[in-house]
Amino acid sequence: MTADTGMRAWLLTEEPTSRRHARLAAWYKGWLTLRSNTLAMLGLIVLAFLILVAIFAPLLATHDPFAQDLGQRLLAPGEGGHLFGTDNLGRDIYSRLLYGARISLYIVLLVVMVAPVVGLIVGTVAGYAGGWIDIVLMRVTDIFLAFPRLILALAFVAALGAGIENAVLAISLTAWPPYARIARAETLTIRHADYIHAIRLQGAGPLRVVTRHIWPLCISSLVIRVTLDMAGIILTAAALGFLGLGAQPPSPEWGAMISDGRQYILDSWWVATIPGIAIFTISLAFNLLGDGLRDVLDPKDDNS
């Protein structure tokens, strides 16, 4: 107990004694802010749960997600040992849901690694450089924004070939313009700040200013936007799957599962509803977490 309170005091000190100590203390305070936000914690717990489910899917599944049994098709939830029932080919929906979590998280991870990064680079470079570089980059952004997102993604997938990876790439390529806009807007407010002038007066070049001083301040609003966009990303992936250009059958992608269940929605509601609830849950969890992260990452309203 004393060790615990000692650790706590060490982390909450106003006078850290080393770089590592200061960083750990800042993280701990951020964690405390996040923890005090009940809804954000709920989102975090749900996401952690989903990640665990995705990792341990083979252990948790009761059936093979691909095994068809036409004699057992469209069983209601609870019937014949199927927790969430079966779909039109007699596959266990519960097991497919578990394996589908892997695909959803995979999609989210890949998009997160591409779209915000591209947006951040384009936006901050345009905002900081100004002049013709800004004009060129922002007009390119406008062109991407002017296309309906799904149509552009369709065009990319058609060119690259169907499949999850290409769908993700297509979504990323169509998702970056809003991030570029946000990053540019943030950069424009930051670039004339005195602390940017101050580092320029130390002889820092544009590359250092953008990457070391502007990026850290843009990242918080991008992270929030990303978590709020997750739902849309998952749904776009589902829409591509529905059109036959995303996840290919028999892959248990949640969006594809919904479109499979569409034909039976009147007499077998669970086929479309169960994956729908899963998408709703993961989207809600991301949104709640995004809201909580804003409180943690925004240094401007620190009321200590």
Add this chain to the structure above:
Amino acid sequence: MNAIDISNLDVWFGSGADRADAVRDVSFKVADGESFGLVGESGSGKSTILRAIAGLVPTWSGEMTVAGETLGVRRSKAFYRKVQMVFQDPYASLHPRQSVDRVLSETMGLHGVTDIDKRIGRLLDDVGLGPGFRFRYPHQLSGGQRQRVAIARGLACEPSILLLDEPTSALDVSVQGEILNLLTDLRQEHKLTYVMVSHDLGVVGHLCERIGVMKEGRFVEVLAVDEMRRLEAREPYTRHLLESSINSIR
């Protein structure tokens, strides 16, 4: 030798019909180790002169020789080792995500200082902050403490000239005195040349030997602080400025 020699300086913003002339035909010299004050109303162009010297305003013409270097549009790295600037608002001049340690070590790293660890301790000591402040973030500091950090950053590369842009105007009166005394002490200790902008004649009188009075981008007159104290201004505008600042004290 003159630390700063400026002649016929014009600074403008915008171009064509939108062009606004902020500084017109300004010439002055600051000797080595001298402290020169620039006073005037807000918008009279005094801060703009500092920013032009520091290289933050590219649109200027005239001749500027600072620390033996004739200035062009770009500033060399060597220039920034000799000339540093302290900004007006300590709440805006420190990066909100960087600890004091990070600010000072990055500054020293850019100037190629090697024994950073030892130097930071000494620097914080110099500006009256203990080692306990080293790993704090700006939001954990008061206005006066932030300004001390900003001054420490300015001194990190051991410059010979410090440009001070109203370094106390954003602070409480009691803290203003502390910062002014600190600046006085540092100047003696490090043999610094100051160019200080202020709208407060009391602050300038405390720190500077000569002051240039500005109005609408031009110098009205340059007078010694002793003359100012004796209210011996030649120009009616300067007299008006002196009288109004005396009235505000009474």
